[in-house]
Amino acid sequence: MDLLIQFLTNTGFYLADYRNIIMLVVGGVFLYLGTAKNYEPLLLVPIGFGVLVGNVPFFKGFGLGIYENNSVLHYLYFGVTSGLYPSIVFLGLGAMTDFSSLLARPKLMLLGAAAQGGIFFTFVCALALGFLPKEAGSIAIIGGADGPTSIFLTAKLAPHLIGPIAIAAYSYMALIPVIQPPIMKLLTTRKERLIRMPEMRTVPKRERLIFPCVAVFLCCFMAPASIPLLGPFFFGNFMKECGVTERLAQTARSSIIDIATIFLGFTVGASTQGDVFLTPKSVGIFCLGAIAFSIATGSGIVFAKIMNLFLKEKINPLLGAAGVSAVPGSAREVQLMGQKEDRTNFLLMDAMACNASGVIGSALAAGVLWSFMV
Amino acid sequence: MTGLENISAHNGWAIVCVGVSIVVSGLATLSFAIAQLHKLLGLWDNRRNLFQKFKNRKENMESQETPVLELSLDVQENIRNFKLLTAKIGDPFSLPKLIEYSEKCGLKSPLSTINTLLTAKVIVPDGNGYFKWFN
Numbered sequence: 284m285d286l287l288i289q290f291l292t293n294t295g296f297y298l299a300d301y302r303n304i305i306m307l308v309v310g311g312v313f314l315y316l317g318t319a320k321n322y323e324p325l326l327l328v329p330i331g332f333g334v335l336v337g338n339v340p341f342f343k344g345f346g347l348g349i350y351e352n353n354s355v356l357h358y359l360y361f362g363v364t365s366g367l368y369p370s371i372v373f374l375g376l377g378a379m380t381d382f383s384s385l386l387a388r389p390k391l392m393l394l395g396a397a398a399q400g401g402i403f404f405t406f407v408c409a410l411a412l413g414f415l416p417k418e419a420g421s422i423a424i425i426g427g428a429d430g431p432t433s434i435f436l437t438a439k440l441a442p443h444l445i446g447p448i449a450i451a452a453y454s455y456m457a458l459i460p461v462i463q464p465p466i467m468k469l470l471t472t473r474k475e476r477l478i479r480m481p482e483m484r485t486v487p488k489r490e491r492l493i494f495p496c497v498a499v500f501l502c503c504f505m506a507p508a509s510i511p512l513l514g515p516f517f518f519g520n521f522m523k524e525c526g527v528t529e530r531l532a533q534t535a536r537s538s539i540i541d542i543a544t545i546f547l548g549f550t551v552g553a554s555t556q557g558d559v560f561l562t563p564k565s566v567g568i569f570c571l572g573a574i575a576f577s578i579a580t581g582s583g584i585v586f587a588k589i590m591n592l593f594l595k596e597k598i599n600p601l602l603g604a605a606g607v608s609a610v611p612g613s614a615r616e617v618q619l620m621g622q623k624e625d626r627t628n629f630l631l632m633d634a635m636a637c638n639a640s641g642v643i644g645s646a647l648a649a650g651v652l653w654s655f656m657v
Numbered sequence: 658m659t660g661l662e663n664i665s666a667h668n669g670w671a672i673v674c675v676g677v678s679i680v681v682s683g684l685a686t687l688s689f690a691i692a693q694l695h696k697l698l699g700l701w702d703n704r705r706n707l708f709q710k711f712k713n714r715k716e717n718m719e720s721q722e723t724p725v726l727e728l729s730l731d732v733q734e735n736i737r738n739f740k741l742l743t744a745k746i747g748d749p750f751s752l753p754k755l756i757e758y759s760e761k762c763g764l765k766s767p768l769s770t771i772n773t774l775l776t777a778k779v780i781v782p783d784g785n786g787y788f789k790w791f792n
Contacts, residue, residue: 389692396684403673413659416667490694497690505683640684647683651676 298340302557309560310334310552313450316457323457326430329545330453333552349553360550363445364438368547369431370515375540376431376610376642377495377519378532384636386490387483390590391602391633395640397586398606399648401426401579405571406652412567417441420652422568425452426575427645428459429608434551435512436649440656446555447565451572459612462573463580463604467620470584471600475591476624478599480633488524495521502647508657509650516646580604580613583637605634608641735770736779738762740790749787 291297313331317324337356341347349356362368385392402423409419417440424436425448433452437445455462495517503510522532559565583603591597605617614634621630658666700707742758743750752771759767774780781791 386691389688392684392688396681399680400677403677407664407669407673410664410667410669411660413663489698493694494691498687501687501690502683506679644680644684648676648680651679655672655676
């Protein structure tokens, strides 16, 4: 009888409190959004299920929890805290990115730079709300609209906030179709939305091959702290473009990135415990995340309008919204917004150029923030 | 601490200014570099033609200069004669005296020869109003 009582008191049913229940509901919501509504399923499904698994109540000391040494989840979580999974994801991203459109129109890179203004604006806002500088840096990187970058920087600066920041970052990436279009419409006129981009030149293979070498040299020399992200990113791209390592590039952009995404999402979800997630800080993080996204979108658009004051060949300002790193969601929204005004206006390739630039810009900003905070 | 006080206490403004500058200048530099990339590759592809053009231009420049340095046989003979004269006058020598002596000796076109020697820097001023042979 004693044994039975001991067993029952160790079950999750006995140990559960209201915070576990709430987090289980949150995990269920993510699963629903990912599976039924198809909102970023590759991210929300692992995160959602991770939240479910990570918030099952258990008796501490058995080596079960994600924060307990020698537990399976803890070993898997190492990839998050060390920044390993984001680096691997970036390797795969580089192997699937085509920089031709960016190489054909290099001035679009400036829109990617401008969109990172959301990061620094949010940094100041987070400090104003009373967050510590490292916490503010982690929250601000949500404005880069890049999940792996957000997780990487948060793991380095404020690992206790990984859960809410990752969930905020991925949630807002999934909500791009909701967040960006009103801002794009507010900041542009119909005449500007109708601007057509001229046809791009064909970029030869040699340029696409030299670009990752030049880019890694320039970016990593400028901000060495961005090496863990930009190094694998451009390596993956080089593997793709050189043509002699197609097998490796194919593996990087399929199996490797998928494995990293599964473990990244699952362990981030599992690390999101009620005592950290259900706090006023999380509300602040979610609010600041929305600000970061909005300002990033707006600053890209406004910068494009400023550039048009000096350019003979005008840029469609909608492209500024694609300067955030949310590939390919924001590029898709730019294309859709452009086509709403003119069905024959195809902005997708130019928007992808801005997207690619945003990936580089957000990784660079993360490296800069990390080097400032260390 | 919250508000502007917290921002100032943690160097928020400086971090933002420097951070934005680094990110923008980094991407602007990269943008400039890739804008020049296809031009540099074009130059590299055309390097043989360019090298040939550069070589031809250099040869043209040299051939334009050499008439000054390539002295005719008459001038070379006159140089030998002038050297004999300056040996008598003394080194450094006065140019009017050299001209006077060369006319007396009946040397062909002394003024034009001296002009050629001055232009070719075979005869150079010594800074005191006299001239000497450049060795």
